[in-house]
Amino acid sequence: MVKVGIINVTGYVGMELARLLYRHPQVELASITGRSAVGQRLGEVLPHLADIDLVIEPELGEVTLVFSALPHKTSAEAVAAALERGIKVVDISADFRLGDTKDYEKWYDFAHPAPQLLGEAVYGLVELNRHQIAASRLVANPGCYPTGALLALAPVVKEGLIDPDIIIDAKSGVSGAGRTLTLGTHFPEANENVSAYALEGHRHLPEITQELSRLNPALPLAVTFVPHLVPMSRGILTTCYARIKEGREGMGEFEKGVRELYRGFYRGEPFIRVVDAPPQTKQTLGTNVCLIYPTIDPRTGRLIVISCIDNLVKGGAGQAVQSMNLMLGFPEGMALEGTAVYP
C-alpha cells in the first residue's frame, strides 16, 4: 500500500478525494490536514466519512504523494514544500495550471511564490497529456469548467476543423462554487433559479485558451466563455458552438462523420464516451466519465458539442486520482470504476 495524503480535506474536492481514495486497493490515505478542525476525527467533521479512521492533522505526515486542495497562492507554497520533501504532488488549485506568471497577477491577483515550478508542472488532463503525467512529480489538476470544455473541443481544435470563433456556454451545479458560504449559494437564493456570472471574464478562461492553443498553435482563438449556475449540487453540462472551417464543411461525410472523428480521437479512452443522443449530467453522477455529444446544426451547418461531467469527479477529485494512478504506476482507472448513482 502506497501512502498518500490530502492537504485541506474539508472542501468539496478534498472530501471527494477521501471518498475515492478509500476505495483504492493499492493506496492508503495516511494523512489529512485541514485549515480548520485540526485535532478532530474526520467523521466528526464530515459524518459521511465516518468509516475513514483518521484525525485531521496540522501538518502533512509521511506520504509518497499528496493532493493539495488549498485555495490558490496558499497551495503553491504547500506544493513547493511537499516537493522539497520528495513528495509527488497533484495540485487541485489553479496555481500550476497556467504557464505564465503574469497570468497569476492578472487573473488571480498574486505574485506567484514558486515560479520556478511552472515549467515542470504538467496539466493534468489525462486524455491529452497521459505520458507527461506518468513521468511527472507535479501535476496541475484542471479546473472543472476547463475539463468539460477542453474534452468537448480538443478533437476539432487539434484537427483544425473549426473557425477560431468559439462559444462555450456552461451550466454548473452549485458545488462548483465551493464550500465557502456566499449569498448566491445560500439555498433559498440558488434554488429555483438560474443565472450567468463572471461575464467580464472567468478565471477558468485563460486555462481553456492556453490548452486549446497548445493543441493547435496556429489557430487564432477567440473564445467567449459564459458560466451559469444551475440549481443542482453536482454536474456540468457544457455547450460549445463553432463554425466548421470553410472547405471542410463540404466534406459531405462530415455531418455524419463528426461523431466518428470524435470516436477515433478518443479510441481506447476509458472515461470518455462519445454518445449518440444528447447526454445528461445525471448520467455521470459520482463517476469519472465524460459524455460527449458532437452534432451539426442542420440549418446553419454549425458544430455543436455538448459534454457532461460530474464536476467533483472528472472535473475534480476523479481525474486527480486518475493522474495519481499514472504517477504511481497503477492502472489508470483504479478506484474510479463504477456506474452513475442514478436517479
Added chain:
Amino acid sequence: MVKVGIINVTGYVGMELARLLYRHPQVELASITGRSAVGQRLGEVLPHLADIDLVIEPELGEVTLVFSALPHKTSAEAVAAALERGIKVVDISADFRLGDTKDYEKWYDFAHPAPQLLGEAVYGLVELNRHQIAASRLVANPGCYPTGALLALAPVVKEGLIDPDIIIDAKSGVSGAGRTLTLGTHFPEANENVSAYALEGHRHLPEITQELSRLNPALPLAVTFVPHLVPMSRGILTTCYARIKEGREGMGEFEKGVRELYRGFYRGEPFIRVVDAPPQTKQTLGTNVCLIYPTIDPRTGRLIVISCIDNLVKGGAGQAVQSMNLMLGFPEGMALEGTAVYP
C-alpha cells in the same frame, strides 16, 4: 366587468391565466372548459384555485374574449369557431404564430385547418406589435422561448448592428414542457440534472427566425437555437451570442453604449427592465417582467445578451393578459402589477 373565458384551463398556462384574471378588476372569468374534468368545480381539480367559483364546462359560454390553451391543431379549430361567434381570441397555442401553412406541415405535422386566418393573426409580443394587437380580434401568443430570445435580440437586429450568425442558448424550467407526463419530466429524472434537447430543431425556432426577419428583412439570419432543461419549475434564462457588425464595433462608445441602446429601444416599456448586472430568473417569478442584460465580451468584442422571464407569465399567461388588456381597451398592465415572489 367584461366576461372572458379560458378553453382548456387545466394546463399550466391555462391555470396561470385563471390566477391572473382572478386579480383583474375589470374582467370576469366567466367560462372555463377542460379536456378532462368536465362538470367538476375548478377547486376540486386545482385546489390552489379553490377561491374561483366555477365549474369546468364542456362548451365555452358567452364571453367577449377567450384564451385558447388547447394543443396545436385542436386549438385552431376552437379559435375559428370562437371568432365566428364574434368572440375575440388570444390563442396560446402555436397555431397562428407562423405565417406560412407549409411551416405547420413541416414543424407540426398537420395541415392547418384555418389558413384563411393566418393573415390577420397578430403575433402577440406587445413590445413589438402593440398597435396591431390593440386593433386585432386574433392574437397569437408567442412561445416561451421566442419571448425571451426576441426581446433579447430585437434592438440589435432591428438596428442591423450584428452579423447574421446568432446563437441562442436557452435554459428553461420544467413547466415549460407542459403538464403532460413524460419520463424526462418525472421528478427523479429531471431533478439534479441538466440536459439539452431538440438539437435537430425545436418548434420554436421558425417562430424566432420569422419574427427576427420581420424586424430586419435584409439580415440573412443563421440562427442556432439550443434549449436546455434545468431543474426548477419556472423561469427561462436565454443567453444570446452574436458578433458586432464590422464597422460598428469601432464606434468606441459601443461597449458602453449597448446598454443605452437597449434602454432607448425599450424606453417606456412597463415590463422590460434593462439591468446593469447579470439577472436571475428568480427575480421574475410570478411577474410579467423581462430582465435584459446586454454586454460586450471584453476579449472578443462579441455581444452577449441575457434575458430572464417567468415562462408561464411573460412567456405565457402574462403577456396573453397584456394583449387582452390592449384588445379590450384597458391599461396594458392591469392585473399584471406586482413584484416577484422571492426567494
Added chain:
Amino acid sequence: MVKVGIINVTGYVGMELARLLYRHPQVELASITGRSAVGQRLGEVLPHLADIDLVIEPELGEVTLVFSALPHKTSAEAVAAALERGIKVVDISADFRLGDTKDYEKWYDFAHPAPQLLGEAVYGLVELNRHQIAASRLVANPGCYPTGALLALAPVVKEGLIDPDIIIDAKSGVSGAGRTLTLGTHFPEANENVSAYALEGHRHLPEITQELSRLNPALPLAVTFVPHLVPMSRGILTTCYARIKEGREGMGEFEKGVRELYRGFYRGEPFIRVVDAPPQTKQTLGTNVCLIYPTIDPRTGRLIVISCIDNLVKGGAGQAVQSMNLMLGFPEGMALEGTAVYP
C-alpha cells in the same frame, strides 16, 4: 394613504413585507431601514424590488405604523423607541411573543430590555385574537412554526377533545432559517437532503405551548415538537398527532365530524381553508392561506391534523399585514388577495 415603514427590510420577512405593502391600495411604504446597505436604493440591494422607489435609511422616518424585522433583543429596543414616538408596531421578532421575561433568559439568552411592554403586546394570530389585535398598538407576529401548529390544533385543544400528549412534526422550507449564511443552508448541503434539528428544544416551542395553554388552561400539555428542514425555498407542512380524549372517541359521528368541527371553528375565516384531501405546501405559495386537513387514523382512532402555509406569508409577512389592516381599520384581507403561484 397611510404611511408605514419597515425596520430591516433586507431579511426574508422584510422583503416579503415590501412585496405585499407595494400592492396595498391604502398604505404607502414610506420608510425602510436596513442593518447594512444604508444609502442604497432598494432595487440595487434587492433587484426584484426595483419597482419600489425607496432608499434604505439609517433611521425610521415619519410613519403611522412600523414593522420591525430585526433579530430578537435588538428588535425590542427598536419597538420601544417607535412606540414612544407614537408609532404603532407589528414586531416580527420573537421579542413580544412570550409573556414571561424568564422565558427570554431561558430560550433566547437575554434580559428583556422592555419587560413593561410584554403585558400589552397581543399575539398576532388573527384567527384567535382578532379583536385584541384591532385594539392594540403592539402586535407580536407569531413565528412560522407556531402559526402552522396552532391553527392545526386550536379547535381540538379549545374544545378539550384530545389528550394532552401532542406530537408536532413540522417540515419547513429553507427560507425559514433566514437569510444569514450557514453551512446547513448552503445549497449543496441543503439540496437533496432532509434533516431534523433542534431536538433538544426549538425556540418556537414555548410559544406553541403558551398559546395552546391560553386556549385551554385546564389541559396539562405535553408537547413534543420536532422541526425538519426540507429542500425547498418556501412552505411549512405540519403534521400533528394526538389521541382523542377517552369518552369522546365513542361519539360515533366524531370520525366524520372532526372535519365539521374544524369547519365550524373557522367559519367565516378568510384565510383558513379546511380541505377534504391532504394539502400540499405548493398550494399556498405566495398566499396568506392556511390549508388544514384533520382526519382520524382508522386503525388507532388517533387524530392527525395536517396544515400547510407559506412560511413567509401566513407564517410571516402576510399575517403581519393582516394584523396591520385590523390596527389601521382596513378590511382584513387587503393586499392579501390572490391565489397561489402554481406550479
Added chain:
Amino acid sequence: MVKVGIINVTGYVGMELARLLYRHPQVELASITGRSAVGQRLGEVLPHLADIDLVIEPELGEVTLVFSALPHKTSAEAVAAALERGIKVVDISADFRLGDTKDYEKWYDFAHPAPQLLGEAVYGLVELNRHQIAASRLVANPGCYPTGALLALAPVVKEGLIDPDIIIDAKSGVSGAGRTLTLGTHFPEANENVSAYALEGHRHLPEITQELSRLNPALPLAVTFVPHLVPMSRGILTTCYARIKEGREGMGEFEKGVRELYRGFYRGEPFIRVVDAPPQTKQTLGTNVCLIYPTIDPRTGRLIVISCIDNLVKGGAGQAVQSMNLMLGFPEGMALEGTAVYP
C-alpha cells in the same frame, strides 16, 4: 463467478441492482429481463449503465440466484417459476413479505398465486434475520419505509421499553414512488412542495406491524404511519415517537443510556451507525448505511428515534445484495462498501 439475474431491470430498484452487482467481484450479472425494451442493449435504455454489456431478454437465462423487481402479483408468479427451476430468489416486490394471504386481498387486492411459499419466505432485514436469510432460498426484500422504521424501533420494541402507541412520520424522496409516471411525481408538481399521503393506510403499514409484533408478540401495538413526499430524488428520513414504558423512565440512566442500548443492540452490524447528532439523508446517498439517532425529548420524556437511509440502497437494492451475499456464502458487505456521494 456466480451467475445472477434481474427480472425487470428498468425500474429504479432494478437499475440500482445492476449498479451494485456490476461492482461485485464474485458475481456476474448474466441475465436481465424487462417488461419493455426487450432486445435492446441495456445502455440504450439506461445510458448510465452503458458499461454493462447485456441485452434485455424476454426470459430469464441460466442463473444461480435472481432478483425479481416486478410489480406485486406478477412477481409472485415469476418467483414461483424461478424456484421451480432451482434458482434462489430475492423478491423485491411485496409478494412474500406478509405471512397471511388475507393481507394480500385486503392491502393489495389480489388472491396470492403462490400461498404455499409464504411460510418459507424470510423477511430480508439482515440485521434481524441474518441466519434465516443465509439458509433460505426465498427472501422477501423489505419495503423502503419498513426498513427505516423497523431499524429505528427494533431495539426498544424487542426490549419492551416503550408503550404500544407508536407514531412513525416518514419523509421520502420521490424515487420511492417508482418510475411510473403520475401527476404527483411530475417535476413541476413535486418540486418546491411537501405533502402527506396515504393517510387512510399505506401498504407498508401491515409489514411494519407484522415485523414489530414478531419482535415482541406481547406488545399490543397501535402504530400510526404517515408517509410524506419531499422534493429530492433519494433518501428517507423516519421520525418515530413513543412513550417510555412506565417504570422504565425512572431508570435514571435511560436518557443517556438509550444511545448505549442502541449501540449494544447493533454491535458489530456493518451497516448500522448509531450517531450522536441528528443525521441527514444526504449522508447515506448511494450507500447501504442506516444512520440511527435515538434521543429523549427533555420536556416530555418521550422517546424520539430518527433514522436515515438511501431508499434505493439500504431501502431496496443494497439490502437485497446484502441478502444475496449471505445466501451465496459471500462476505455480507461485498459490493456494498464505500462512503456516501456527498454533497
